[in-house]
Amino acid sequence: MKKVKAENNRRDYQNRINRVFKYIDENLDSDLSLNVVSEIAFFSPFHFHRIFKFITKETLNGYITRKRVEKSAADLIHQDITVTEISFKLGFKDNSSFTRTFKKYYGVSPTEFKKQNPSKFSKIRQLESKNGQEYPDNEKYICIINNLKNWIKMNAKIEIKELSKMELAYVSSIGSHNLADAFQKLIQWVTPKGLVNDQSKMVTIYNDSFKVTEANKVSMSACITLNQPIETDGEIGITAIDKGKFIVGNFEIGLNEFEKSWTGLFIWMNENGYKKADRKPFEIYHNNFNEHPERKAIVDFCIPID
Numbered sequence: 001m002k003k004v005k006a007e008n009n010r011r012d013y014q015n016r017i018n019r020v021f022k023y024i025d026e027n028l029d030s031d032l033s034l035n036v037v038s039e040i041a042f043f044s045p046f047h048f049h050r051i052f053k054f055i056t057k058e059t060l061n062g063y064i065t066r067k068r069v070e071k072s073a074a075d076l077i078h079q080d081i082t083v084t085e086i087s088f089k090l091g092f093k094d095n096s097s098f099t100r101t102f103k104k105y106y107g108v109s110p111t112e113f114k115k116q117n118p119s120k121f122s123k124i125r126q127l128e129s130k131n132g133q134e135y136p137d138n139e140k141y142i143c144i145i146n147n148l149k150n151w152i153k154m155n156a157k158i159e160i161k162e163l164s165k166m167e168l169a170y171v172s173s174i175g176s177h178n179l180a181d182a183f184q185k186l187i188q189w190v191t192p193k194g195l196v197n198d199q200s201k202m203v204t205i206y207n208d209s210f211k212v213t214e215a216n217k218v219s220m221s222a223c224i225t226l227n228q229p230i231e232t233d234g235e236i237g238i239t240a241i242d243k244g245k246f247i248v249g250n251f252e253i254g255l256n257e258f259e260k261s262w263t264g265l266f267i268w269m270n271e272n273g274y275k276k277a278d279r280k281p282f283e284i285y286h287n288n289f290n291e292h293p294e295r296k297a298i299v300d301f302c303i304p305i306d
Contacts, residue, residue: 011234016041017055018172018237021219024064025207028071029089032064056174066217069105072098073212076114078276083110117211145267152264155257156249160274163248163302166241168203168223169195169232175216179204182222189236190224201225205241205282210259241282247274247303252296255289265301279304 023040024032037060038048052060068090075081084095092098102110152158169190173182183202190196207219221239232238249265251257262281269276281303289297 013051013055014172014235015233015237016043017052018235020052021172021207022237022239024067025219028064028068029091034060065101066105066213068092069102070208070212072102072110073106073113074209075278076110077117077211079278083114086110148260148264148267149271151260152249152268155253156251156261156265156268158247158249158265158268160305161246161248163241163244163246165243166203167226168205168221168239168241169226169230170205170221170223170237170239171235172237173220173222174218176218176220177216179220179222182220185235186222186224189234193230195224195226195228195230197227199225199227202285203241203282204285205239205280207280242279244277244279245305247305249301249303250299251301252298254294254296258297258299262301265303269303269305274303274305277304277306 020037020041023037034045034049038045041048041051043051049060052058052063056063058066072086072090075086076083081089083098087095087098090098092101099109102113106113108116169186171182171186171189173179187196201224203223203225205221205223207221208217210218213219221237223239226238230238247265247269249261249268251261253261266276281301284300284302286298286300289295292298
């Protein structure tokens, strides 16, 4: 009995923290004080602070600061926006404060970061302070770009599509190494409820970018499409991908080719004059790769555009 109660408490806590993750992501430019955020989770500030740190391994202030800095890095890469505008938008008191905080994470100023990460090559050109790798020389660099362009040409069917709104059930995953477990929990929850059918699609939403967030801290949502309203509980949440315009790259690839495919698709986006919108990219899976004769995934990579 105690075991069941403890498990129910854990799921309830996780569900509340899921609401907090979503609220923070959608309100990085707003007041995210402990009192405000703890109300979203229906905990007292003191209790919430302890629970949040236990689940995320970060303090609330540390988590929010990291998310704001990572959002600013993504905006510098993908948006035509100044450092001053970002600083003001994300609630830093002045440019100096923003610059000092940014340098703690990336080792250089926001201005230098933007110079070193031009959007055309942003998916492959990482800062040395971020991943410990040096830049390739120019000749090798151009060769990498050309190889990725050829990869996309040979392996992707790319279209610009207006996608309808998708209602989704999801389980949160922090770190790509936990994504499979999140999908397993989701399947175990939806299957006995009869929510899986021939039209169901599994979806991964990337709430963070591997370009600006450490891999073990990247937040993802393991999702399944829904065709009816449902009541959720525990770790299961409800979210949606709103109707909009997307670059959709359809691939049939091995699991070790996902990063290459994403990188090439972002290069295709820039080469063709498109601009990523301030919405989340995602993957839609059309098969079970374990049932494919070559263990390949048939998957759509979707980049939101304006």
